[in-house]
Amino acid sequence: MLFTKKATFRGGVPVPHWKNTAEAETLQMGVPSKVYIPMLQHIGAPCTPVVNKGDTVKVGQVIGTSDKLISAPIHSSVSGRVTNVAPMVVFNGQSVMTVEIETDGLQEVHEDVKPPVFNNKEEFLEQLKKSGLVGLGGAGFPTHVKLAPPPGKEVDTLIINGSECEPYITSDYREIIENSWNILLGVYTLVDLFGFKNVWIGIEDNKPEAIKVLSNIAAKDDKYSDVVKVVKLKSRYPQGAEKMLIYACTGRKVPPGKLPADVGVIVMNINSVSFIREYIRTGMPLVKKRVTVDGPAVKNPANVEVPIGTPIADVFEFCGGFRSEPVKVLMGGPMMGVAQYSLQYPVLKHTNALIALDEKSAKIPPEGPCIRCGRCVDVCPMNLMPLHINRHSLHGDVEALEKYHANDCMECGCCSYVCPAKRHLVQSIRLAKAQLRQAATAAAAKGGK
Amino acid sequence: MLYEVLIPATIMGGLGILFGTGLAYVSKKFEVKTDERVVQVREVLPGANCGACGQSGCDAFAEAVVSGVCKVNGCPVGGDNVARQIAEIIGVEAEAVEARTARVMCRGDLSVSKVKFEYEGINDCAAAASLYGGPMACSYGCVGLGNCVRVCEFGAITVENGVAKVNEALCTACEKCVAACPKKIIVMVPKSSEYAVNCSSLDRGNIVMKNCKVGCIGCGRCVKVCPVNAITLKNNLAVINPELCTNCGECEKVCPTKAINRHRSQIFANVG
Numbered sequence: 001m002l003f004t005k006k007a008t009f010r011g012g013v014p015v016p017h018w019k020n021t022a023e024a025e026t027l028q029m030g031v032p033s034k035v036y037i038p039m040l041q042h043i044g045a046p047c048t049p050v051v052n053k054g055d056t057v058k059v060g061q062v063i064g065t066s067d068k069l070i071s072a073p074i075h076s077s078v079s080g081r082v083t084n085v086a087p088m089v090v091f092n093g094q095s096v097m098t099v100e101i102e103t104d105g106l107q108e109v110h111e112d113v114k115p116p117v118f119n120n121k122e123e124f125l126e127q128l129k130k131s132g133l134v135g136l137g138g139a140g141f142p143t144h145v146k147l148a149p150p151p152g153k154e155v156d157t158l159i160i161n162g163s164e165c166e167p168y169i170t171s172d173y174r175e176i177i178e179n180s181w182n183i184l185l186g187v188y189t190l191v192d193l194f195g196f197k198n199v200w201i202g203i204e205d206n207k208p209e210a211i212k213v214l215s216n217i218a219a220k221d222d223k224y225s226d227v228v229k230v231v232k233l234k235s236r237y238p239q240g241a242e243k244m245l246i247y248a249c250t251g252r253k254v255p256p257g258k259l260p261a262d263v264g265v266i267v268m269n270i271n272s273v274s275f276i277r278e279y280i281r282t283g284m285p286l287v288k289k290r291v292t293v294d295g296p297a298v299k300n301p302a303n304v305e306v307p308i309g310t311p312i313a314d315v316f317e318f319c320g321g322f323r324s325e326p327v328k329v330l331m332g333g334p335m336m337g338v339a340q341y342s343l344q345y346p347v348l349k350h351t352n353a354l355i356a357l358d359e360k361s362a363k364i365p366p367e368g369p370c371i372r373c374g375r376c377v378d379v380c381p382m383n384l385m386p387l388h389i390n391r392h393s394l395h396g397d398v399e400a401l402e403k404y405h406a407n408d409c410m411e412c413g414c415c416s417y418v419c420p421a422k423r424h425l426v427q428s429i430r431l432a433k434a435q436l437r438q439a440a441t442a443a444a445a446k447g448g449k
Numbered sequence: 450m451l452y453e454v455l456i457p458a459t460i461m462g463g464l465g466i467l468f469g470t471g472l473a474y475v476s477k478k479f480e481v482k483t484d485e486r487v488v489q490v491r492e493v494l495p496g497a498n499c500g501a502c503g504q505s506g507c508d509a510f511a512e513a514v515v516s517g518v519c520k521v522n523g524c525p526v527g528g529d530n531v532a533r534q535i536a537e538i539i540g541v542e543a544e545a546v547e548a549r550t551a552r553v554m555c556r557g558d559l560s561v562s563k564v565k566f567e568y569e570g571i572n573d574c575a576a577a578a579s580l581y582g583g584p585m586a587c588s589y590g591c592v593g594l595g596n597c598v599r600v601c602e603f604g605a606i607t608v609e610n611g612v613a614k615v616n617e618a619l620c621t622a623c624e625k626c627v628a629a630c631p632k633k634i635i636v637m638v639p640k641s642s643e644y645a646v647n648c649s650s651l652d653r654g655n656i657v658m659k660n661c662k663v664g665c666i667g668c669g670r671c672v673k674v675c676p677v678n679a680i681t682l683k684n685n686l687a688v689i690n691p692e693l694c695t696n697c698g699e700c701e702k703v704c705p706t707k708a709i710n711r712h713r714s715q716i717f718a719n720v721g
Contacts, residue, residue, distance in 0.1 A: 089581050090581075091580065091581055093579050093580065093581060093583070338580075341565050341566035364569050424571045427576055428571050428573075430579065431576040431579070
């Protein structure tokens with residue numbers, strides 16, 4: 001069933017789409033000579049490597065596990081020999097162990113890879129944990145944890161996020177076009193297991209083809225056609241943010257500091273659902289990822305499916321290299337992506353795009369003083385006041401940060417995008433969150449004494 | 450005409466006298482007795498209101514000392530001299546205070562250590578350090594954006610060529626910089642200690658050598674030569690215990706990267 005009413009939220013910015021690779025069919029990239037697989041590719045506790053230098057590994061073999069609740073196992077994406085297990089500094093400054101594997105090109109599949117067997121919800125979650133699936137939309141929250149909300153929280157709605165609101169990125173869109181049946185079958189499996197009463201598939205209206213394809217298929221099955229609804233969302237950044245999407249689809253508001261499960265909703269990325277279906281069919285854990293390779297500095301923009309752990313340099317090389325000297329390479333979209341300092345950095349589970357910017361597009365204009373125009377307040381989808389958080393965080397005023405709810409920021413970047421003074425608002429809010437965390441630990445330590 | 454001036458002047462003057470007497474009476478009647486010693490102690494304190502004593506400021510500390518909550522040597526900024534004066538006022542025996550100073554355990558300035566990437570963003574060490582551990586190749590060392598400089602009330606810290614340096618003559622051991630440093634590389638040591646391993650890297654030796662010319666590579670030579678066993682090697686980093694160190698200087702002679710060096714500013718610090 002197709003919902004024609006255009007759903008949206010308050011705030012946000014109309015960013016350019018630049019979906020240059022929308023019609024580019026996914027290319028399969030060969031196996032690189034070496035892969036680097038960090039033990040932290042999700043939100044939560046890092047894994048401990050279970051392989052040693054010199055071991056031979058096969059595709060789908062577990063190479064990192066953790067007994068912590070919020071974590072996901074990590075698998076080898078290639079077959080070959082482990083050449084090193086050493087710490088590497090990942091983007092958040094944390095130093096995590098990384099398994100370096102020299103590939104043999106045979107891509108032999110490990111014996112343990114076989115379709116999972118499950119009869120009920122609990123067994124399914126147990127099996128899903130083994131697949132190493134994390135939210136593929138970008139945040140990387142372990143899916144088996146997300147699907148098991150704490151007791152007492154009744155979840156009746158599943159929202160599938162296919163809005164893909166960032167410029168350039170088309171990896172979700174290609175999934176819809178190429179594997180549309182997988183997505184729906186994945187959704188049906190989840191509905192059968194968890195008994196969701198409503199499933200909303202949210203897609204922005206700049207992807208009419210995707211909306212058409214999915215609503216056609218959804219209408220075919222009588223059993224599910226009342227449950228599964230495709231929603232046409234207004235194209236506005238950050239439409240794909242969890243809380244915005246929940247509001248746009250259901251009208252429910254997630255209170256500050258709460259999770260979607262508190263309002264009876266679970267949000268999953270369209271790729272994650274499709275992966276679940278594929279995993280049930282083949283048993284192959286999460287070892288490869290489709291990434292959109294684009295940006296002014298890239299020669300042949302494309303969608304490429306790469307083994308996880310492939311160095312960025314190899315992916316760019318596969319796309320014909322660079323048209324001009326790349327000044328900045330982003331992992332993720334231009335709004336929320338993280339700049340990389342080395343092309344040896346690997347593609348991770350939740351990487352959805354690699355954007356290479358040339359000198360002109362990467363230029364950061366000089367920061368000026370705040371002119372109090374209030375545009376950041378206008379566009380903030382979380383109804384915050386970025387200008388005040390910015391000021392107080394630079395002064396280290398923790399009490400004021402608390403008052404201005406700095407912790408509710410989701411770092412979408414709308415405020416920095418519209419700021420006429422080009423202030424580094426998001427970065428200072430990120431700093432504000434760190435200051436709040438530090439103050440909380442200090443207070444806890446004091447209380448402990 | 451005369452009355453127009455006289456009447457209001459009399460009324461106002463009368464009111465003034467009335468309220469004045471009233472206030473004088475009330476201030477005598479309800480006077481809050483302050484301990485004279487608190488005022489005296491407050492006078493000998495440095496008055497920087499830095500909070501290093503754990504109280505909210507010098508006034509609060511003076512009260513706390515007199516009421517016995519804080520020790521007479523509780524003000525690290527005032528040091529031994531102030532402690533003795535406070536002890537005299539209160540009438541107790543003062544314990545000796547060892548003069549301390551902050552030291553930055555990193556010497557990796559831009560001439561000797563490598564830069565990982567160009568950082569564009571807000572001028573704050575903590576913000577820069579949250580991105581891949583900061584722009585310097587060594588993720589343990591000084592970021593060099595000066596959070597410590599900004600919190601120092603005494604102007605004792607400067608960033609020179611990308612690494613923070615403490616002027617020990619000006620440092621009053623208030624420990625604000627220790628709290629402000631996101632890398633936790635500023636430590637408090639006695640001013641009398643002359644030798645320290647000026648490195649905080651826990652990386653293995655080969656990685657340290659790649660990133661920085663003056664880092665501790667964890668070779669352990671200093672541990673072997675130290676006659677008083679003041680040096681321990683843990684997680685690829687040697688640490689000198691200033692309590693045991695006799696400033697003999699044997700470790701500096703054998704250190705291959707000169708991560709151990711003598712604090713020569715010490716010579717001038719003693720004069721001040």
